[in-house]
Amino acid sequence: MKKKIPISLILFFSISVTGQVQLISETKITDMALHFDGSKISGTRSSNSILSSSYDYKFGQQISAHGDCVATYKHYVLMTWYKGGKGVRNMMLTRYDTKTGAMATIEFPHRHTGFQNQWWIGESHNTIGIGVSPLDGTIHLLFDMHAYGTNRPSDRSLSQDYFRYAYSKKNAADVSDADFTLSQFVEDKLGDYTHLSLNGKENYSVFSEFTYPKFFKNNKGDLFFSMRKGGSSNGGYHFAKYDANTSSWSNFIKFADENAKNYEQAYNWGMYGRLKYVGNKIRIGFQRRLLNTGDKYLYQNGFYYAYSDDQSGETSWKNHQGTPISLPLRDTQEIFVFEPGDLVQTIQKDKVFMVRGFDWTVTDRGDVHIIGLVKDNQYNVTKKVHTYKPAGAKEFITTTDFSGASTLYTFGNNIYIIGLNRSGRVFIEKSEGGTNNFIKIYEAKSGIRFRHGKAHINEGKLYYYMMEQTVTGDQRPLFLHIIDLDIAQ
Numbered sequence: 001m002k003k004k005i006p007i008s009l010i011l012f013f014s015i016s017v018t019g020q021v022q023l024i025s026e027t028k029i030t031d032m033a034l035h036f037d038g039s040k041i042s043g044t045r046s047s048n049s050i051l052s053s054s055y056d057y058k059f060g061q062q063i064s065a066h067g068d069c070v071a072t073y074k075h076y077v078l079m080t081w082y083k084g085g086k087g088v089r090n091m092m093l094t095r096y097d098t099k100t101g102a103m104a105t106i107e108f109p110h111r112h113t114g115f116q117n118q119w120w121i122g123e124s125h126n127t128i129g130i131g132v133s134p135l136d137g138t139i140h141l142l143f144d145m146h147a148y149g150t151n152r153p154s155d156r157s158l159s160q161d162y163f164r165y166a167y168s169k170k171n172a173a174d175v176s177d178a179d180f181t182l183s184q185f186v187e188d189k190l191g192d193y194t195h196l197s198l199n200g201k202e203n204y205s206v207f208s209e210f211t212y213p214k215f216f217k218n219n220k221g222d223l224f225f226s227m228r229k230g231g232s233s234n235g236g237y238h239f240a241k242y243d244a245n246t247s248s249w250s251n252f253i254k255f256a257d258e259n260a261k262n263y264e265q266a267y268n269w270g271m272y273g274r275l276k277y278v279g280n281k282i283r284i285g286f287q288r289r290l291l292n293t294g295d296k297y298l299y300q301n302g303f304y305y306a307y308s309d310d311q312s313g314e315t316s317w318k319n320h321q322g323t324p325i326s327l328p329l330r331d332t333q334e335i336f337v338f339e340p341g342d343l344v345q346t347i348q349k350d351k352v353f354m355v356r357g358f359d360w361t362v363t364d365r366g367d368v369h370i371i372g373l374v375k376d377n378q379y380n381v382t383k384k385v386h387t388y389k390p391a392g393a394k395e396f397i398t399t400t401d402f403s404g405a406s407t408l409y410t411f412g413n414n415i416y417i418i419g420l421n422r423s424g425r426v427f428i429e430k431s432e433g434g435t436n437n438f439i440k441i442y443e444a445k446s447g448i449r450f451r452h453g454k455a456h457i458n459e460g461k462l463y464y465y466m467m468e469q470t471v472t473g474d475q476r477p478l479f480l481h482i483i484d485l486d487i488a489q
Contacts, residue, residue: 020486021428021442024461029094029103029478033064033467034082034112036122037474041115050120055086055474057122058115062467065453065478067127068214070465072458073134073173075099077480079465080128080141082112084475089119091128091143095173095180096480104180108166110194113144116153131215133223135244137171139184140223142213147231149208163207165195170247198240198249206252211235216277218311224282226275230258232299233291234268236328237284239275241312253314254328255284263330267291272300275313278362278410282313285360285370288332296347298377300354303337303370303387307362320368320389320396337370338398340385344376351378361408361415366391367433369415371405390434399436403429411457411487418462424449424469426481428462441486448479460487 038054049056064081071078075098083090089112094105115121128143148162172184188195197207210227217223226239229252236256240249255275261268273286284307287300295301306325309316317325319335329335341352357373369388375381384404389396405417410433417429417438425444431437453466462483467476 020484022484022486023444024482024484025098025101025480026448027096027101027103027480027482029079029096029465029480030081030083030092030105031477032084032088032475033478034084034086034089034122035467035474035476036061036063036124037472038122041121044116045118046121049118052120055122056120057124060124061122062124062452063112063122063127064476065465065467066124067212067454068129068131069127069454070456070463071130071132071215072456072463073132073137076174077463077482078130078132078139078173079478079480080130080143081478082128083107084473086120086474091141093130093139093141095177097177098482102177104177106180106182106185108182108185108193109191110144110164110166113158113161116146117155117157118153125211127213129213129215129225131217131223131225131242132173133242133244134217134221135223136247137173138242138244138247139168139173140215140225140242141166142225142227145213145227146211147209147235150204152209161194161196162204163196163210165198166193167195209235209258210238212274214274216275216282218277218282219280220311222311224275224277224313226255228271229254231270233270233289234258234260235270236260237271237273237275237286239313255317256330257328260330261291265330269332273304273358273360276361279307279364279366279368281307281309281362282311283307283362287354287358287372294349296349296352297341298350298353298355300358301341301352302332302339303360303372304332304335305337305360305368305370306335321394337396338385338387340372340374340383340387343383343385343398343400344374344379344381346376346378348378351376353377357384357404357406359406359408361410363391363410363413363415363433365413365433367413367415368396369408369410369433370396371402371408373404386436388434388436393434397436402436403438407455409455409457411460411485414487416457416485418455418464420450420453420466424451426450426464426466426483428483428485442483450479451476457485460485 036057038056091108115123125146238252360370386402428442449469450466451469
């Protein structure tokens with residue numbers, strides 16, 4: 001009888017490693033994840049795409065292993081995805097047991113509804129966010145939304161389906177594999193697990209027009225989520241906290257609201273970033289999309305950052321200098337940090353492009369790091385920007401001596417860049433918080449090539465959930481890498 005060799009041992013020898021950072025396991029989650037493999041459409045309607053054998057899309061091709069799609073709970077990893085292909089599109093939830101290697105998957109009746117309820121056009125904004133409450137073991141899903149309401153889409157086809165929320169019974173997150181089934185989730189009505197509100201009371205003005213669901217937890221184990229309410233150039237982030245004692249969500253806390261022009265501002269503006277719980281506080285960082293069609297910015301501009309000294313985030317918000325601010329925020333100048341657009345030469349209308357490469361994080365001791373990419377479309381100059389403030393410092397430091405990244409992560413007092421190299425394989429860079437001294441600590445040199453993914457760090461381990469690159473079509477494999485970051489606990 002042949003002895004089975006763990007895949008982590010096989011792959012260890014094909015990985016360049018500094019220190020003890022190493023791959024623990026590689027697991028295939030599915031072969032059937034939905035991917036938009038067709039052509040990008042330019043308008044708002046496309047009847048031609050109905051007959052297309054591939055899956056055309058509006059914004060981007062990613063929909064599985066995309067968004068806030070991976071969470072950890074005890075020794076489990078929970079991952080969301082949509083089932084391919086184009087004619088299927090069911091929402092899926094897979095739980096992976098890191099102790100046994102077993103998986104259990106739930107298929108929901110809900111199917112990806114596509115761009116403005118045209119199922120035949122893929123919509124990359126409509127991700128499936130997942131959060132697990134460590135206080136009662138409930139699973140929460142927010143999914144398939146892009147600012148829907150009575151007039152979006154214009155045919156009013158989602159006027160009764162504008163908010164999409166699913167939640168489980170208590171302790172569903174760690175039931176046995178055999179019991180990890182759809183029956184763990186609470187029905188809205190018979191056979192329907194999609195709820196139109198958080199606590200069972202419908203309220204169109206409160207729950208319409210949401211996009212970008214993202215979950216986070218504070219040190220007490222309280223589960224939160226945030227979403228942007230409103231459109232690209234007028235939307236603000238709202239967030240809510242789950243009460244495990246009452247199995248209910250709080251009212252929304254509005255960090256910013258829609259339509260700033262209604263509150264003595266010169267222009268409406270929208271937020272592109274997120275709330276996080278890092279450095280032992282609830283914090284926010286974003287770029288602004290100002291509805292000023294005459295300035296040099298094509299879409300976003302600026303770095304903006306604030307934090308709360310209240311574990312609930314309801315009060316005690318301050319800018320980076322510690323000056324109190326009031327919510328909802330109206331004037332972004334109150335929390336302004338830096339303008340990357342000033343690093344390029346052009347002053348022509350719509351020539352500064354700042355859409356990609358933005359993120360931020362804060363270490364446990366309070367080092368603040370913000371990254372972004374600014375492109376001068378007049379002179380064809382691109383600069384990768386890292387703006388950071390060491391703990392205790394009064395001002396930020398900005399450098400363009402930075403290799404760039406799409407996302408920043410933190411654990412303890414280190415910050416990490418985690419991504420895929422040009423070959424489509426995982427690499428990790430680390431810097432001590434409060435510095436710009438990134439060094440590569442891990443890079444896979446062979447093995448499967450990946451197209452994109454979502455990373456999550458918990459208790460010194462990296463959980464990297466990725467889509468395979470080399471497979472074609474609208475059904476593609478997803479994998480989970482678990483990597484030990486060699487962090488002292």
